[in-house]
Amino acid sequence: MTQDATPPTGDGSELERLREEVAEARHHLLTVQDHIVGLEAENGRLNRDLIRVTAELRQLRKRVKNLTGQRDDLRTKLQDVRTRLERNRARVAQLEGSRSGGGPSLARRAARRVRSALR
Secondary structure: OOOOOOOOOOOHHHHHHHHHHHHHHHHHHHHHHHHHHHHHHHHHHHHHHHHHHHHHHHHHHHHHHHHHHHHHHHHHHHHHHHHHHHHHHHHHHHHHHHOOOOOOOHHHHHHHHHHHHHO
16 A cells, blocks of 8 residues: 555544644755754854954964064163163263363264264
């Protein structure tokens, strides 16, 4: 007996009801399977994004570490330059204070001489 054949007992309405239930169950199963496939695809995309963001985070942390080291080195160099500058300013003040004659400094006289030679 095929699925479309009428039963010999004459109980066609019960068989139709059962066929409709089976069709609904199959439709529900297909819908659930479709949702599962969609969720698995979304999960795959999210995992891919997570891997990409994690790699990016690793790179940025490494860059921050390098830049922090460079900043610290530059701060040390800046402090050294400031120290040397203060030392040189003190030396210049000492030299200008100890010069005799009250005339222009040696540097100013040399600059004047160079300017006049260039004219």
